[in-house]
Amino acid sequence: MALEVWKQMKKKQFAPLYLLYGPEPFIIKKTLSTLMENALEESEVEFNVSNFDLEETPIHIALEEAETFPFMGERKLVILHNPYFLTAEKTKEKVEHNIQLFLDYVENPSPFSIVVIAAPYEKLDERKKITKQLKKYATVVEANKLKDQELIKWIEGQAATHGVQIERDAIQALMETAGQNLLLLSNEIEKMALYVFEEKVITVQTVNDLASKSLEQNIFTLIDFIMNRKASQAIQLLQSLLRQNEEPIKVLALMASQVRIMYVAKSLAQNGYGQQKIATHLKIHPFRVKLALEKARYFHEKELMTFLNNIADADYKMKTGQMDKALLLELIILQSGSRVNNR
Numbered sequence: 505m506a507l508e509v510w511k512q513m514k515k516k517q518f519a520p521l522y523l524l525y526g527p528e529p530f531i532i533k534k535t536l537s538t539l540m541e542n543a544l545e546e547s548e549v550e551f552n553v554s555n556f557d558l559e560e561t562p563i564h565i566a567l568e569e570a571e572t573f574p575f576m577g578e579r580k581l582v583i584l585h586n587p588y589f590l591t592a593e594k595t596k597e598k599v600e601h602n603i604q605l606f607l608d609y610v611e612n613p614s615p616f617s618i619v620v621i622a623a624p625y626e627k628l629d630e631r632k633k634i635t636k637q638l639k640k641y642a643t644v645v646e647a648n649k650l651k652d653q654e655l656i657k658w659i660e661g662q663a664a665t666h667g668v669q670i671e672r673d674a675i676q677a678l679m680e681t682a683g684q685n686l687l688l689l690s691n692e693i694e695k696m697a698l699y700v701f702e703e704k705v706i707t708v709q710t711v712n713d714l715a716s717k718s719l720e721q722n723i724f725t726l727i728d729f730i731m732n733r734k735a736s737q738a739i740q741l742l743q744s745l746l747r748q749n750e751e752p753i754k755v756l757a758l759m760a761s762q763v764r765i766m767y768v769a770k771s772l773a774q775n776g777y778g779q780q781k782i783a784t785h786l787k788i789h790p791f792r793v794k795l796a797l798e799k800a801r802y803f804h805e806k807e808l809m810t811f812l813n814n815i816a817d818a819d820y821k822m823k824t825g826q827m828d829k830a831l832l833l834e835l836i837i838l839q840s841g842s843r844v845n846n847r
Contacts, residue, residue, distance in 0.1 A: 506531050506645050513542045514826055518579075519643040520613035525590075525623035526647030530686030535585065535645050543581060543618055552580040559586045563601040567609050570617040576814045583620045590638070603634055610637045626787075649789050652685040652798075655684060662690055663706060666697035670706040677711040683718040684789045692716065719750060723758040724795065727766075729839050731803055731811075742830075752829035753822060759836070760815045762796075766809040767794050770800040811840045 512518075515681070522539070524532045544552055552574045556566040566584055573578040589601055613619060621638065624647075628635045629712035638644075641644075650658055657676055663670040670678075682692050692715050696706045699714055702735065718727070722745060745755060765786060772782045779797070783790040818832045 505798070506535060506647070509535065509643060509645050510538045513538050516542060516617055517832070518543055520618060521610065521642035521647065522618070523623070523638045524620060524645045524647055525625060525628055526649075527624065527626045528647040528649055528686060529624060530690060531645065531647035532624060533687065534620065535647075539618065539620065540581060543579060545575065548577040550575075550806060551575040552577050553583070554570050554580070555583045555585060557585045558601070559598055563603070564597050567605060568618075570609070570614050570619050571735060574616055578616070580617050582617055584623060585622050587621055587623050588625075590628045590632065590635050591625050598694065606721040607634055607637055610634070610641050613641075617826055638774060649684065652791055655679070655791070658686070659689060659693065659846045662693045665698060666694060668700055668704045668706055668769075669696045669820070671708065674706050674708045674711050677708045677714055679791060680795065681711060681715045681717055681721060681792070683720055684770055684791055688716075688718060719754075720758060720762075723755065724799075725764055727811075728799060730837050731799070731807070735837055739834055742833055742837065747831055747832075752833055756815060756819055756822065756836075760812065760819070761792070763808055763811050763815065765792065765796045766800040766803075767805060767812065769796045770803075770805060770808070771799055805827075814839050831839065 511521075518539070524534070524535055526532070540553065554566070554569045556569075558566070561846065563584070567580060570580070570582045572580075589603065609619075619644070622840050630636070643836055656672075659675050659678065660670060678689065678692065693706075694711050696714050700706055700710055722741065726738055726741050726745075729741060742755070746752065747841075765788065768786060769782050772785060777785070779790050779793050782797075783793045786793065814836050818836050821827050822829050
């Protein structure tokens with residue numbers, strides 16, 4: 505659906521309302537940039553683009569802007585960010601929104617404005633009238649995570665837009681190195697395409713030489729070092745992450761998440777669950793399940809549970825200020841590695 509909407513925008517065919525929702529920020533960002541590039545002249549952007557954060561600004565102010573004539577141009581672009589009232593989440597409302605006013609606008613939008621509702625949420629509350637009306641009247645773009653085969657095709661397509669090819673093994677290596685974040689992958693592909701401009705082919709070696717690891721992938725490597733009793737390499741990687749100003753509490757949280765995925769994936773696989781079902785249960789990309797299962801098969805569930813217990817203990821001590829945060833992370837490496845070693 506996103507590709508079709510982008511094609512329409514490039515043909516100067518615009519809807520008065522767009523609803524962009526889902527957890528994949530690249531698709532939302534790409535839709536907004538495509539709309540801005542095609543709906544407005546460069547000289548009009550400064551005067552005819554308005555952004556509103558609905559966690560801070562009442563909806564009626566944004567709608568007033570949408571109903572105001574554009575300045576020296578045919579149309580204006582009004583972008584509504586973080587419409588949390590479209591979800592089922594219980595939150596303390598910082599501002600009061602006139603939803604009825606929004607409903608009226610959705611049914612009768614301004615002819616000279618394009619209003620975009622950018623909702624970076626996995627799900628919207630389908631029971632709410634405003635959600636139903638938006639899905640009825642707006643052009644909807646679902647910014648969902650791509651499945652494995654879709655992701656592979658997308659990577660090939662991104663490479664092609666830069667005039668190069670990418671080998672299948674290189675795609676696998678890139679996904680393992682950089683993860684599944686489309687924005688990060690897009691940047692990495694652009695960088696590698698410039699590097700292989702003459703050869704026109706991105707190889708595994710290109711990926712190994714140039715691709716930057718995501719924080720999540722670095723944590724995966726860190727856990728791999730720990731579980732394989734490579735404490736010195738794990739500590740070196742940890743120190744490198746801390747020198748890059750990664751927050752210890754964030755590193756700990758990601759460690760907990762990765763080990764938990766390994767533990768649950770291993771347990772579910774032993775009970776006959778397939779990769780796709782495990783991914784649905786954990787609400788993560790199937791590729792992450794594939795990597796987790798490959799790593800988890802070398803370890804007993806008890807070892808993974810011990811690792812999780814060590815992380816939980818460090819989390820408590822970190823949050824209560826009982827010990828230096830970096831030292832606690834190093835202690836996890838030494839504790840968990842030694843437990844594995846003595847199995």
